[in-house]
Amino acid sequence: xxxxxxxxxxxxxxxxxxxxxxxxxVLRLLPPVGGTDRFVTRRTTLGGHxxxxxxxVVVDANRDPxxxxxxxxxxxxxxxxxHLSFGRGVHFCLxxxxxxxxxxxxxxxxxxxxxxxxxxxxxCRSDLTWWS
Ligand code: HEM
Numbered sequence: 001x002x003x004x005x006x007x008x009x010x011x012x013x014x015x016x017x018x019x020x021x022x023x024x025x026v027l028r029l030l031p032p033v034g035g036t037d038r039f040v041t042r043r044t045t046l047g048g049h050x051x052x053x054x055x056x057v058v059v060d061a062n063r064d065p066x067x068x069x070x071x072x073x074x075x076x077x078x079x080x081x082x083h084l085s086f087g088r089g090v091h092f093c094l095x096x097x098x099x100x101x102x103x104x105x106x107x108x109x110x111x112x113x114x115x116x117x118x119x120x121x122x123x124c125r126s127d128l129t130w131w132s
Contacts, residue, residue, distance in 0.1 A: 021076030
């Protein structure tokens with residue numbers, strides 16, 4: 001996604017300070033964990049909907065237009081990026097900082113090592129399918 005879909009590699013190559021923002025947007029738009037689920041323990045109302053005890057609720061709101069301006073747009077300059085890809089609350093991902101750091105180091109190293117050799121889709125594999 002970073003290279004082929006969004007031009008994220010070009011973003012990083014042109015402005016390395018956007019590395020964290022690029023990783024954040026990849027996590028927001030293409031989260032490795034597709035949603036967080038919870039079982040409701042008592043009858044409650046969520047966003048105007050009544051949810052009964054025992055029902056399962058899946059939270060996946062990384063493209064909520066009430067939170068993100070133009071939610072479908074890859075925008076590494078978003079501030080703040082309040083995506084839910086690492087969960088939220090008491091079970092927030094303990095490895096979030098490590099995961100972000102690893103991604104930033106790896107992507108930064110790739111862009112530096114292969115600077116100038118990236119193309120938007122020139123080298124796309126025809127056997128891959130991209131979803132939006
Ligand atoms: C891109 C990488 C990662 C993603 C997208 C991710 C995502 C998540 C999410 C969504 C949750 C919350 C699950 C829930 O609330 O039900 C979670 C929890 C957790 N993650 Fe990650 N994670 C990542 C990497 C890591 C790494 C590298 C570690 C450890 C080194 C880690 C350790 C944990 C632990 C221990 C929890 C449970 C926290 C708790 O329940 O209190 N994660 N992660």
